[in-house]
Amino acid sequence: MAETGPAISVEGLHKSYGERRVLAGVELHVGRGEVLALLGPNGAGKTTTIEILEGFRPLTAGSVRVLGFDPWTHPRELRERTGVVLQACGFPQHLRVGELVDAWRAYFSRPRPTAELLEVVELHDEQRTLVRRLSGGQRRRLDFALGLAGDPDVMFLDEPTTGFDPEARRRCWSAIENLSALGKTVLLTTHYLDEAERLADRVAILAAGRIQAIGTPQDLARLADTPTSISFGASATRSRASALLETLDARVDDRRVTIRTRAPSAALEELLHSVGDLPDLVVAPPTLEDSYLALIADAGALVP
Ligand SMILES: Nc1ncnc2c1ncn2[C@@H]1O[C@H](COP(=O)(O)OP(=O)(O)OP(=O)(O)O)[C@@H](O)[C@H]1O
Ligand SMILES: [Mg+2]
Secondary structure, eight states: OOOSOSEEEEEEEEETTTTTTEEEEEEEEEOTOOOOEEEETTTTHHHHHHHHHSSSOOSSSEEEEEEEBBBTHHHHHHHHTEEEEOOOOOOTTTSSSHHHHHHHTTTTSSSOOHHHHHHHHTTTGGSSSSSGGGGHHHHHHHHHHHHHOOOOSSSEESTTTTTOOOOHHHHHHHHHHHHHTTTOOOEEEEEHHHHHHHHEEEEEEEETTEEEEOHHHHHHHSSSHHHHHHHHGGGGGGGGGGHHHHHHTTOSSHHHHHHHHOHHHHHHHHHHHHHSSTOOOOOOOOHHHEEEEEEEEHHHOOOO
16 A cells, blocks of 8 residues: 555544534645644534544545555554544543553554654653543643554544643643654644644634645744834834834833734834834734634635
């Protein structure tokens, strides 16, 4: 079977649950070794897409391939080569972390060593901890370790960090970065745009049954027709700058001056020239969030 070509390809994917249409022509290709983040509002069909790719759900129409195989008709070929971290799952609570990983490894023909798995997910110090004593963030990382046990080429991570505190999220991110460093292909879903920006080579936005946009986080941020915002402490403004601030349509309150412009370099140059030093300067370019919100609003709803 094909060992070249994309790790994941989705063509014309349609999925309905009874009368309810969820996916209506999804096109998506994920390269080998790539990390792709699938974004979209609640109910957009992200989990549905991932579960079809995992071979857990049949599709209604279209075609999907993972490492060249149809996951619905060839689950055995893919079982050892894909790792799955579901949106929600349970563990036997009475085992210790190391015991659970060992037990899980026994299902695979060429499992990665337990110590290495715990290292990748930064749980090496918890090897002897009872599973029921783990925090939510540690459990999620244990999910990763189990997903990685069979040394898969492709990992599916459905909302890997939902509900985590900032520190736990960062540890999860580093576990995902470790996966990527091992050359794994990763398809993850998330509602956190900073997470997508940080981890993903490319981001795809799913809404109204289709991929509305796909590209690097920077490419997608540029899609937003929002201006760059320049702001600085109001104490810097002097009367001779007021004409310039008026020209730039600045908003001034007693603390900060804020300018929104599509020509940020020119505006900054003029400001530095006439105002001088700009204390607490913040330059905020259009973000992935701006594009995301605009694309979701434009996509509207999928009419059944
Ligand atoms: N087994 C099912 N039977 C009927 N409808 C379902 C089933 N599973 C999901 N759905 C519906 O399909 C739509 C897409 O659900 P899905 O879980 O794929 O969305 P999602 O993008 O993962 O959402 P979230 O961000 O909330 O996780 C939802 O309207 C959901 O109610
Ligand atoms: Mg979901």
